[in-house]
Amino acid sequence: MARSSAGRCTRGRSAIPELPEVETVRRELAPWLTGRTVLAVERVDAPEGPKTAGLERAVGQRIEAVTRRGKFLLLPLRPPTPALASSAVGDELVVHLGMTGVLSPRPPAAHLRLVLRLDGGDPDTLYVQDARRFGRVLVVPRGDYRALPTLAAMGPEPLGDAFTVAAFAAALARSAQPVKAFLLSQRPVAGVGNIYADEALWRARVHPASPARALSRPKVRALHAAIREVLAAAVELQGTTLYDYRTVNGEVGAYLEKLDAYGHDGDPCPRCGTPLVRSVVGQRGTHHCPRCQRRARVRSAAASGGRAARGRRETSGPGGQR
Numbered sequence: 001m002a003r004s005s006a007g008r009c010t011r012g013r014s015a016i017p018e019l020p021e022v023e024t025v026r027r028e029l030a031p032w033l034t035g036r037t038v039l040a041v042e043r044v045d046a047p048e049g050p051k052t053a054g055l056e057r058a059v060g061q062r063i064e065a066v067t068r069r070g071k072f073l074l075l076p077l078r079p080p081t082p083a084l085a086s087s088a089v090g091d092e093l094v095v096h097l098g099m100t101g102v103l104s105p106r107p108p109a110a111h112l113r114l115v116l117r118l119d120g121g122d123p124d125t126l127y128v129q130d131a132r133r134f135g136r137v138l139v140v141p142r143g144d145y146r147a148l149p150t151l152a153a154m155g156p157e158p159l160g161d162a163f164t165v166a167a168f169a170a171a172l173a174r175s176a177q178p179v180k181a182f183l184l185s186q187r188p189v190a191g192v193g194n195i196y197a198d199e200a201l202w203r204a205r206v207h208p209a210s211p212a213r214a215l216s217r218p219k220v221r222a223l224h225a226a227i228r229e230v231l232a233a234a235v236e237l238q239g240t241t242l243y244d245y246r247t248v249n250g251e252v253g254a255y256l257e258k259l260d261a262y263g264h265d266g267d268p269c270p271r272c273g274t275p276l277v278r279s280v281v282g283q284r285g286t287h288h289c290p291r292c293q294r295r296a297r298v299r300s301a302a303a304s305g306g307r308a309a310r311g312r313r314e315t316s317g318p319g320g321q322r
């Protein structure tokens with residue numbers, strides 16, 4: 001039976017962009033914006049508030065780099081005079097695209113919120129479009145994320161060296177939340193949102209509602225590997241475009257066709273053929289295979305013989321510790 005990715009995926013809006021989409025945007029912005037000075041900030045439809053704060057502080061400052069943490073773009077700024085630069089930590093422009101944020105050198109047809117005028121040659125204007133206004137654009141002292149608690153508490157980058165199986169296992173062991181909800185919190189690892197959580201959990205054969213601390217070591221290892229594989233492959237294809245996400249150059253991401261689980265409820269599991277089901281975990285639409293992804297249970301202290309039993313329930317995955 002044919003799997004209908006595009007049609008299925010339009011059900012249930014997801015909070016993309018996630019890490020692969022933001023990384024794609026970062027890669028396109030970096031060569032353009034690095035070294036440019038912000039000449040002016042125009043608030044078209046973005047009054048000062050929690051979502052657009054302190055922007056005027058960017059005026060006169062130079063963008064030193066375009067970096068990323070999880071789903072946040074971080075642009076460290078440098079003041080114009082050396083005296084100021086040496087005495088202060090400096091500021092940082094923080095951008096979260098929310099669900100519908102688009103950064104572009106071309107003016108959008110609608111929902112324009114902010115305009116940043118830059119020095120240097122064309123294109124010399126950054127347009128910030130955001131239809132649903134879930135995005136945020138702030139200027140904060142560098143590294144001061146008190147206004148951004150998710151960023152402040154964010155776990156390691158999934159494709160970086162700090163994201164080890166041991167660190168991931170330790171983080172999961174501290175949470176009784178459903179593993180998917182815990183992933184979405186960004187605390188065990190940065191950048192995993194609704195789509196790639198479903199994909200990684202399917203690939204690792206982990207039930208999304210399993211308590212995080214109930215995962216066996218083989219399952220932790222499988223999930224760790226799956227998160228890295230799924231995100232790396234999605235970055236390679238410039239992410240997944242379901243709705244508003246576009247690259248800076250206006251292109252769409254091609255990972256949509258690669259989705260195994262997300263948006264495929266009712267379609268046969270690519271591994272076993274069982275129809276995938278949709279449920280709600282942590283208030284988010286969730287897709288899993290009821291046959292491949294069995295729910296893990298926390299062993300009670302009394303049931304000390306439970307390890308073998310749990311090992312039988314969770315049959316798949318690489319065995320042994322390394």
Ligand SMILES: [Zn+2]
Pocket residue numbers: 269270271272273274289290291292293
């Ligand atoms: Zn299956």
